[in-house]
Structure formats: structure tokens, C-alpha cells
Amino acid sequence: MERLRQFDYTILIATMALVGIGIVMIYSASSILAQQRFGDPFHFLKKQCLYALVGIVCMVIAMNVPCLWWRRLVYPLLLLSAVSLALVFVPGIGHKAGGAARWIRIGGVNLQPSEGAKLVLVLYLAYSLARKRERGTVHRFSTGLIPHMAIPGILMVLVLREPDLGTAITMGALTLTLMFVAGVRIRHLLLTALGALPLLYLQMKQFQWERIEQFLRYFPHPWDTPLREAYHIKQSCYALANGGLFGQGLGMGRQKLFFLPEPHTDFILSVLGEEWGFVGILVVCFLFLLVLISGARIALALKDPFGSLLAMGIVVMLGMQGAVNMAMTLGLLPTKGLPLPLVSYGGSSLVVSLTAIGILIHLSGHAQRETRP
């Protein structure tokens, strides 16, 4: 009982609020779509509730797993992650949707290994960088740079092959940020970034280039572009404009009626903006920042390099994904199919995010013990 009081409950409460808002908005955004596709308006709602339940169980488990276990699990998890990313391409196990092979099907459940890979990447980088720091070798090219380029590189190439450019770039940015934070030389980081570019170029598909090119063309004024690719952005902008300051009211949005693509996943924020307005989005942003700031405080309070880096990694992972999704919704980045963590519909994303939050809460226990005199 004593131990329970040591956790940081701000994160827990903010997280639960985000998941709750997500479930409400998913129902509002998808009920008509679900009625048409599955004959059941509650289809996505029911599934998301189930995912949330599984996620909460994972979170509670993660809250109680000692840090030592994570250290021991780093390499097995890395291997598991790489194998599951490769299984995506195996016919019979891999599951394709919309031209991309991003899922594996096990026991009737579709899993998206790239979601898990992000968390595993954070675990690995925190472990490896912390160890190199303790040994004082993080500055060196051979120990500070090479492994942290090679191992994330393998995962990234696998993700890029699916193809899932958005997740691959997120992973790359995550790696660079963590290396930067851990004290790898700026020179080396620039080198890594330069080294990654040709790799990215070679792996990228034609249509991905075209999409970026088009984005650069319509980005300044998407609403005047009669391009098919600007369509999503246009509809998203219309949704937000319809929302205004206070929104049209829950369930009253109309862009979700087949105007917006995937209103319950990537563009959930547009629906929220139309129904709850500017204020509604600010509330979601506030809750997000609450999680991030609490996480940052934990990271800064921790003395143990592994724990501290892990907390930082999770904060950066969630913050980056959130920011990218919002930027996409607001027409500041090309649409790449990244969900808003904790809010968007999607089982793998929700379960992984909640597990990460669980780890963060566990670390908050250490942080409070360490700061106590």
C-alpha cells in the first residue's frame, strides 16, 4: 500500500481522460461508417473498449515490473520485434490492407508489429546508451554511434519495406533525439543523419516521393488545390472551420459522414475539432502536455541513467507522435497514416502506448523515492 502512494497519479488521470475522450469520439466519428460497413453502429466502439481493457491490464503489469527485468528483456524483445516485423511479409501470417503489409494475424487478432517496435527501440536505446555512459564510451564513434545506427537501422528498413514511411521516420527521429540527449557527439549525429538519407532514398517507393512532392506544392494553400492528394487536408480544414470556437456539439459533425477519410483513426482530431471546437482541441492538447511534462519531470528527477533515459524516450515517443498527428490534421505535414496516441482507434497503438505509460508510472515511483530526503 505504501508503494502505491509513491506513484505519480497525474499521468494516470490524464491518460485515462485521453482514452475516455478517444472512446467517445471514436463512437461519434465511426457509428455511421460502422453501420454501413458492419451493420452495427457500435462496432468500433466495442472493439476500442476491449483494446482499452487489454491496454489497462498491460499498463498495470508494467507499473509493477522492476527496471531490472526490462534490462534483461531488452535483447529478447529486440529479437522478437525484428522477427515479427519480418513475419509481416510471410503469406498466411502477414495481413495486407490498403496495399500495405503492416499486420500479422495470430489467433484471429491482427497485430501491428511496428507499434511495438517503437517501444522496444526506446528500451534498447535507453539500455545501451546508459551502459555506454556508465562506461564513459558514449563519445566514441565505435561504441557511441555504430550500434545505435545499426540496430535501429535494421528495424527501420523492415518498417520501410511494409511500406510505412511515417513510422520509419518517427523511429529515425526518435533514435537521433535519444542519442542527442544521451550525449553522443553532435558531429556524430549529423553524420548519422547524413548516412540515413541515402538509405531512406533507396528504400522509398515512387508514390511516397510523389506524395511529398505534392505536399510541398499544395502546403501553402491546400484549400485552393484541386489535387486528389489535398483532399484529406481540405476536408480536415473544413471540419475544423465548421467547429469554430466551441464546436457544433457532440455527434453533430458532418465532415465525418464519409467526407473525411478514416474519421476514427488518423483524423479523429478533425472530428473532435468540428464537434468540440477550438476549446476541445485545447483540452486534448492540455492533457497531452500534462502527461509529457509529468514524464519529463520524472526523467529529470531520476538518478539512474537507464531509468532516466527510458522516461525521456517514452516522453519523446508520445510527444513526437502526438505532434506529428496534429500537424497532419492541421495540414502542416503530409498525411502519413499515424494515429494520435491514446485517442485514435487502433488496438496495437493503444496497448503499446498504455504499456509505455505504465513504465513511466513505475519510474515515477523511483523518482519520488530518490528525491525524498
Add this chain to the structure above:
Amino acid sequence: MEYLRPDEQEGMELWKGRFRWALVLIAVSFLVLGLRLWQLQILQGDRFCRLSDENRLRLRRIPFTRGIIFDRKGRILADNSPSFRLLGVPAEMRDVEAILRHLDGNLKLDKEEVLRKVKLARRRSPFRPIPLQEGLSWEEVAWVENHRLDLPGVWVEAEPRRFYPYGPLAAHLLGYVGEITKERLRKWKERGYRVGDRIGKRGLESRLEPFLRGRDGGLQVEVDAQGRQLMVLNEVDFQPGANVVLTLDVEIQRLAEEALGDRAGAVVVGDPRTGEILAMVSHPAFDPNLFSKGLPPETWKKLIRDPKHPLQNRVTMGLYPPGSTYKIVTAAAALEEGVVDFKTRLYCPGYYRMGSREFRCWKKSGHGWLRLRDALIQSCDVFFYQLGERLGVDRLAKYAWGFGLGSPTGFDPDEEKGGLVPTAEWKKKKFGSRWHPGETLSLAIGQGFNLVTPLQQFVLISAVANGGFIRTPRVVHHIESAQGIPLGPWGRYEIRRVPVKERTLAFLRDALRAAVENPRGTGQRARLPGVSVAGKTGTAQVVEVGEDRKSREELPYHKRDHAWFLCFAPVEAPRVAVVVLVEHGGHGGAVAAPIARKILQGYFQKYRKGEENLGV
């Protein structure tokens, strides 16, 4: 190269300092996002709102075409023809009254009804297009297209509609299509059916629905305030349904329908060797095109309330007492069970007394001494009363079942009646009373409780013709994809043997031939020069046996006798079997036999020996 190893504490500070930089980056990006949000939602909100009002996405359905139904010679029985309907999006028809005023006078439109529909849809789903008017003429379509600018939110859509070029020809067999019902929709949702879909409701349209149905395509278009197409976002082609080739022959079908004329009744023409149906008539019929258009409720009520039941397929669903045609079964049973042989002579004084009841022969003066063959030729009732008495009800039932009576033929599992072959046990169960031997006498001449469908009669006479094989009648020759690739055999066809020896069947064929050719035969009016015909007449009484027989004109229509005629030809090697039933038509020999004769005549003109196979 040597690196300075920083002090542990100092390093910690460095790295946390760097983390602060990362945090600042995230904070800045959120700030940028917030500003952008402010710009989009507050500053430029009005502008976007207006733009979004003028900008609409429409999902336009490209409806599939239903599979075509051909006859055996490739003539089209069911096709698709374009039909135009006026659609409107309620939310975009801002001034409905003005639009309706504009439409009124140029289009045949029920203004109040449309206004009510639009107002209702406005509250429910204002962005979904609703049909305003079905079946627009070419002039109306041209008018709407020319006045597009005055009709915001309104446009014309072309939709393939089921079209039956021959109208009511073979209507019962083909069936019709109509809008899917709510109950059916609930069951078929997983199969991709949606509200407003047209599906096969009866006959082959219904049974072959999974084949005839294709898949819708779709067009995702962005339109402006005038409904003009700005750009196509996505397009998926439709898939046409599979085509069906029937064994039916339109010419024979028409011949049979003409021969029956405007009398209520049924005709089946087919090949006794294979069970293939060449013609299947049920009269009165209906025009299936009426259903494609969307039937007005008054017409529907009229069809349902018509005392002659035009929607009922009499061939498979009509139950009638078989009358004297049943003597074929009684004769076969008597020979097989040995209660008489070919030479046994029985006496007919014009009546048969059993206990206190007197059973009459149709010929009051009586037939005198007769053998079984003569009794069949002249259709002597008294002779068969005696056979019935000797056989008993249950032995008779055994042979009736053997000939396929008492259960559906398997031709149409959804819409087919099995008829009735009574037994002592059945009566006990049904009425709780004992079987009277007197009832067997009525049974033996096809009166009493027994009921048959015209299709069962076709199977029965085919079995006599083809040497004792009971075959499931078939009308679908094969099904092929729209590209002409055969999709394999369809349907369940069974063959079994009648429990009757070939010697008996040969005797029956000979006796039935004589019933047509003999100057005293009842089926003389089916006689055809140059072709040997075998047949059996039947006059099924509607009123109880024993009541005085009055002439046709004296009785009210619904009490008049049903006229039957079953036949096949040529007797030496039968190629065609015909069953004719005229409801309340009177005497089988006088009414039904001439109809069969006309059909046979036409058949032998069209199908010379060896030419009955598919295709020209």
C-alpha cells in the same frame, strides 16, 4: 584519438541539459500547432465554412447489370434496360419550394409527396441523396439536364432495370424482381445487400439470385454547389451478374400459351427422356415488367385479390384432383399386385353398388364386359372401382408414391407443393376416423382426397413414356459468367425407377395409344396425322361424386370440372410429353385434348427427329 572522460555528475547535467533542449523543441512544436489551430478555426473559420458548404463529396453508385436469362436457342427472356430517376440531396436543395415549383409542370411529380419526403430526410440524413421521381422519360431527362443551374442539389441517375422482352410470357417460371424487404435485408446484410436493392422475388429470379446478382461499382466525386462534377477521386467498375441458359423454347412456350388461350389452367411441355422443360404455362399470368417499375399499391392489391390468382404458378403450386388420369396408377398397381391380368374381364352396368351406396360410371348405359385395355381406352369408372376395391387404399398409395405423387418433384425447392396421396393412417391422423372401403373406390378413379400438381403429372406421364424413370424436371440448362465461361452444372437432379415392370409399362403405352387412336377412345381429339400419340384424359370433379352430373353450362364456374390431358409422342420413341390442365374447363377429352394436339402439332413441325438438341 583521446577523449576527455567527463566527471559522472557533470555528464548527468550535460545530458539533462540536452533533454531540456528536446523538451523545448516539443513545446515549440505544440505552440506552432496551437497557432495554426487558431488560424484555421478562428481567424479563417468563416472562409472555410463557406468553402465547405460549396464543396461536397458524393458517392455515386454505378449499379451492376443483372445476369441475362436466355432460352435454349439464345433468345433473351430477361434483360436490363436503362431507366432514369431524379435524385436530390435534401441539404443542398435549399429552397425546396422554388425547385418544386420549377419542376412542376415539366415533370410528372407528386409535389406534396416529394415535399414530405425531403422534409423527413432533412431531419434524418440530409446529405444522402433520395429518389424524387422514378422512371423519367427521355424528354424529362433532357429538360432536367438543361435546367441544371436552376436545380441545385438535383440530378438524374441512370439505373439498369429488369426488362422482360416477351412481357407475361413464362412469367411464373421467370418470376420478377422487386425491392428487398426489411426482413430479408436483416438476414442478407452480410452478403452485401443494402436498403433499396432490387432482388429476385419469385421463380428463377429468386432461386438464381446469387448468380444473377452482380456487384455494384462506385464513383467518388467532388461536386460544387451546382452539383457539377469537379473531380473523380476514385472509381470502381461494376461486375455484371452471371447469365443463365434455360431449356425452355420461346416458340413452344408461345404456342402453348396460345393453345391454352384465355382459359385458366396450366401446360407443361418437356422431354420425357431428360426431364428438360420446353414450355411451362400458368394462366392467368402477369407482366413481370410491372414489378420492375415499382408496382403501385392499387395494382398489387388487384393482383392479390383477383379470384383467379394470377400470381400463383399453377404448374408447381396448383393442387387438383387428378380425375381419370389417375387410372394409369390404378392400372399399374392392379397388374403389379396381380389383382387382375390383361385378360380379366369385368362387367360395367353403368353403376357399381357397394353396401348401400351406388357408384356411377360416367356412361349411364354402362360399358358391358371389358378388359383392362378397353377400360383404359374408354375410361370406364366401374372397372376401376372394382380394381380399387380389390387393391385397397394402402397398396394403391404405394404405387402413387412410386410414380412420384405425394411429394414435390424437386423442381423448385422454394415454391412447390407435394400434393396428397391418402392412406388409412393419414385419415386416422387427420380426421380421427377409420378409412371406409367406399373411399378407395373414389380414389381409384382419381376423385376423393388425392391431389396432384401439373408438374407431378408431367413426371408421371414421362415415366410411362421413358420406360419407368422418375426424373427431376429441369429448366436451367447451364449458367455462365458474363464473359461466357460456364460455371458448372446447377441444381440437384435425381433419377429413380418406378416399382413397375417394363411389361406393365409397355401395356400402358399401348393402351394409352389406343385411347387416342381407337374410335371409342376418350382422347381421340388429340389424334395427329403421321405421329403416334398416347394419352389419357381426365375430368376431375370439383363437386362430390354421386351428385347428379349437370352439363357445363348449368353449373356455376367454380363448380365446373377440371379438364386434364396427359400425353406423349411418338409412342415408338417418345420425345415429347405434354400435360394440359384447364381449370373448370369441363371434359378432358373435349377441352384439354385439342389443346395438347395443337402443341404436339407445333412441336413436330419445329423439331424434326434428332433436332431437339440445344441451339440452332
